[in-house]
Amino acid sequence: MIGQPNKPDVVLVHDWLVGVRGAERVLDRFARIWGPTDLYSLVHDGRPLTPAIDACDFHLSPMQHMPGGAGSLRRWYLPMLPAMIERLKIRSCDLVLSDSSSVAKAIRPPEGVPHLCYCHSPARYIWEQTSDYATGSMGKLRVAGLRAVRGRFQKWDRKTTRRVDRILANSRHIAKRIERCWDREAKVVYPPVRTREFTPDSNTDRENWFLVVGALEPYKRTDLAIEAAVRGGHQLKVVGGGSQLESLQRDPPQGVEFLGRIPDDELLSLYRRAKALLFPQEEDFGIVAVEAQSCGCPVIALARGGAMEIVREDTGLFVGDQTANAFADAMTEATRWSIQSDACRENAERFSCEVFDQAMQDEVNQMIGT
Structure with missing residues (x-):
């Protein structure tokens, strides 16, 4: 258990810790604001992520110990993901903050603890973009597997939104998808972009590629x-x-x-x-x-x-x-x-990090009444 004095006791939930992409940039901001704290996830592939995320105390599902579960085979465990996320037991805290594009939002919060979900999308490969996964390596087999579990997964996915008290969407586009898929309203908070690190240079010319x-x-x-x-x-x-x-x-x-x-x-x-x-x-x-x-x-x-x-x-x-x-x-x-x-x-x-940080702190403080 990790707690920070003079901060709300917020624990974090993330789908899987296997690289640093857009969702992990969001998680990094959460860990900077409320960490180090406890971080619950399906798997971690062992590679460093960001200093703020790495400073958290990881709690992983049984999938971590399954063959290839933390590596290249994790997508093939899709039928087991609901059971795996539900095996994670959250400690007592002020608030559960999930960062979800798959199953993290289905975590069971402790009784009486509010759950705020920052949603990148309902699982796109289950709800609206299954056919896009037909391209590339093993595409036909991948799509056949998705279609086989799609109906059962959708039913579970919609049902487990009851475990979330409030949903934030990363765009208006996703807020509309959340309403279609889950019949829930979501407020838009755009994700953070590192505008301080990514800057123009007037001395550099654009090239023809x-x-x-x-x-x-x-x-x-x-x-x-x-x-x-x-x-x-x-x-x-x-x-x-x-x-x-x-x-x-x-x-x-x-x-x-x-x-x-x-x-x-x-x-x-x-x-x-x-x-x-x-x-x-x-x-x-x-x-x-x-x-x-x-x-x-x-x-x-x-x-x-x-x-x-x-x-x-x-x-x-x-x-x-x-x-x-x-x-x-x-x-x-x-x-x-x-x-x-x-x-x-x-x-x-x-879309700067500073704009995002302030918006998220306002949301958390509102939910826990500070």
């Missing part, structure tokens, strides 16, 4: 970005790792460069030099699109999902169709535009 950044997973549609670059004859740099990396780079097209996972200083340099960031997926929010704008980099985004809330007409270009031809045409148009870095930066500052 495009950038895509993110986990190489099926729904991110990096395959579409690559096809668009090839069709339009554009150079593309791909940043990130994931289950689709091997299949995507097996026969890399000319002009497409795979950089893998890179440190933030290298990513900052890419954001400052790229002609534009490609954002071809329907995203819950889209932290990388804000990071790019924070560095003055325009965004070519699919006109769906969270992108509609974070990209403006003076900071990027919306693409109506999720096709390679549509994105290839947008990339060609981008070679002629003159979007201003200052507009991108100004827009990004709406």
Whole structure:
């Protein structure tokens, strides 16, 4: 048990601790504000995350000790996730704060303890994006498995929202999905973006290539970005790792460069030099699109999902169709535009860590009556 004097005793819940992406950036802010504290999760793969998260006391489910449960096989344990999250027993505290994009919100809080959930999305692979997982390695088998458990999982997922007293959504797009899937209202608190770290540089010129950044997973549609670059004859740099990396780079097209996972200083340099960031997926929010704008980099985004809330007409270009031809045409148009870095930066500052921290502290204090 870890507690902090002069702070509300908030314990944290997170789906799984297997890398630092958008959800873990949110968790990091929680750990900075209310940590070190107890952190409950399905699994931890043993790698360091952030100093604030690593300082917490981890409590893991039995899935941690199952073959591949904390590694590459964890997605295949989907039918067992409800039982695993319910095996975690939360200690007495002032408030349970779950950070959920899968099952973390289904944690059982101690009797009388309020539960606040920050929701990145109801499990997208179960509710609305199952078909997106058909692409890439083992896609057909993956989708068949998802469809087999979908109905039972949805029923459980909807039922366990009763364990949550209040839900915060990371965008209006996700608030609407929460209402459709769970029949619950959610208040929007946009996630934190490190605008202090990601900054423009007036001495750096933009170059004639495009950038895509993110986990190489099926729904991110990096395959579409690559096809668009090839069709339009554009150079593309791909940043990130994931289950689709091997299949995507097996026969890399000319002009497409795979950089893998890179440190933030290298990513900052890419954001400052790229002609534009490609954002071809329907995203819950889209932290990388804000990071790019924070560095003055325009965004070519699919006109769906969270992108509609974070990209403006003076900071990027919306693409109506999720096709390679549509994105290839947008990339060609981008070679002629003159979007201003200052507009991108100004827009990004709406999503700073400081804005997020204050909003979350207000929510927590309101729930526990301080």
